[in-house]
Amino acid sequence: MQWNSLNSLFIKIFISFWLLILLLTTVLILIPKLDGRQLQSITTSDFKSLKNQQQRIQKFIERHPNITHKQLIHLDPRRTLRSVYLTDLSGRLINDRAPRKMRQFILDSQSPNKPLKKVHKRKTYLGPIQIIHNQQPLLLYFSYPNQKESLELIEWLIDNPLLLLFTALLVSTPLCAFLAWHLTQPLRQLQDVANKVAQGELDTSFPVIKNSDEITQLASSMKLMVLSVKNMLNNQQRLLSDISHELRSPLTRLGLALAINKKRAGESKELQRIELEIERIELMIAEMLNLSRMQLSPEYKEDIALNEFLEELFLDAEFEANENGKTFIYPVLDSITINIYPELAYSAIENIIRNAIKYAEKTISIEITINKKEIILSIKNDGPLIPESELSNIFRPFYRLNESRERETGGAGLGLSIAENAMFKHGGKIWAENIDKQVCMHLQFPRFS
Ligand SMILES: Nc1ncnc2c1ncn2[C@@H]1O[C@H](COP(=O)(O)OP(=O)(O)OP(=O)(O)O)[C@@H](O)[C@H]1O
Ligand SMILES: [Mg+2]
Secondary structure, X not given: OOOOOOOOHHHHHHHHHHHHHHHHHHHHHHHHHHOOOOEEEOOHHHHHHHHHHHHHHHHHHHHOOOOOHXXXXXXXXXXXXXXXXXXXXXXOEOOOOOOHHHHHHHHHXXXXXXXXXXXXXOEEEEEEEEEEEOOEEEEEEEEEEOOOOOOOHHHHHHHOHHHHHHHHHHHHHHHHHXXXXXXXXXXXXXXXXXXXXXXXXXXXXXXXXXXXXHHHHHHHHHHHHHHHHHHHHHHHHHHHHHHHHHHXXXXXXXXXXXXXXXXXXXXXXXXXHHHHHHHHHHHHHHHHHHHHHHHHOOOOOEEEEHHHHHHHHHHHHHHHHHHOOOEEEOOOXXXXXXXXXXXXXXXXXXXXXXXXXXXXXXXXEEEEEEOOOEEEEEEEEOOOOOOHHHOOHHHOOOOOOOHHHHHHHOOOOOHHHHHHHHHHHOOOEEEEEEEOOEEEEEEEEEOOO
């Protein structure tokens, strides 16, 4: 794996997280700095107005040398606009009262050599600067109303942490969603391909995934995997057809020898048995080939009208059941469309119906359940039940419940395997149950896949 590649998924995720955390930390550090209500150094114009104030008061004191501290505060002609506050050098307030914010500002800013400023929602606080009154140094602070009262967006956000959180979510959600979508997009493409391959479409072409990251490597590993599965299946099919071909020749010779023997010695019970077994072996070979061909067949899905598709099958089944003196009951069919592999679906349903007719005592009945996601076909028949412990075994190839009983009914024991394979290919399932003293086989087809 090339970790140094800038396109590697590892690097992408690492850098994205890293940038996001860096961005968040920067915003968290910067936001309080953008808040004008912090203590800040004064500007030249602030210093000028502080100096003016100092000189004005100092002149006033010179004109009225006997004025007291308190009178000094209240006699300021512009106090309607500006509020003046005085403290001694130790920070003790001379005014009777001061608003809480001013008291806090006095505590925060006590050095006349480095006057500070604090802007609040309605007022700005400035100070201190030194004045001399009665030979006693005093510190002068003042506050004045702000020109515009409206709260800045940042101040508003800082005062409402929940809103700040909400804004952060609002900004980061689309960003993170896009990032997650972008990083997982090739994985979704691969998932689509994997689903198709799982349904037997081994020739599905792989998407071209740019950026040579881990997902591209995964795609090429999957490609190789599909190729080797395809090879293995081809080999298996070749082996099966070779074996059946090799078996067919001695079987044909056996049949020939049997016919000659019959001619010479006449019919006998033993010869009839041999003939029956030869027929069974031939049938088994044919069905085995059928099963392996079905697993590899490149069939494509089609939209089919369910009622037309099933009606044909049910009419044939009704005929066959009646021939055997049994009753076949099926419901009125809805006209809906279903997306299936027509031949596979046909062979699955036909195999189950044939079993039902074969093993029924008298009656075979069909039920169809249709909902938004799936269509379930339930095929019931009376007759001998399947022991609970065997309900899943019967789907195994060549598995037959009662060899001596079913020897007479013929068949290779491959019908249910064929049906199960077809259902898997549809992404559906098949299962057996004993309900109300009847054997019931369910075939579930997903409606959309
Ligand atoms: N409707 C049913 N009622 C009772 N037993 C059943 C039913 N369907 C299947 N079985 C049992 O499951 C076994 C396997 O069925 P499957 O269709 O695979 O083989 P088969 O019918 O014997 O032969 P084939 O279908 O290959 O001609 C059957 O031999 C039978 O014992
Ligand atoms: Mg069968």
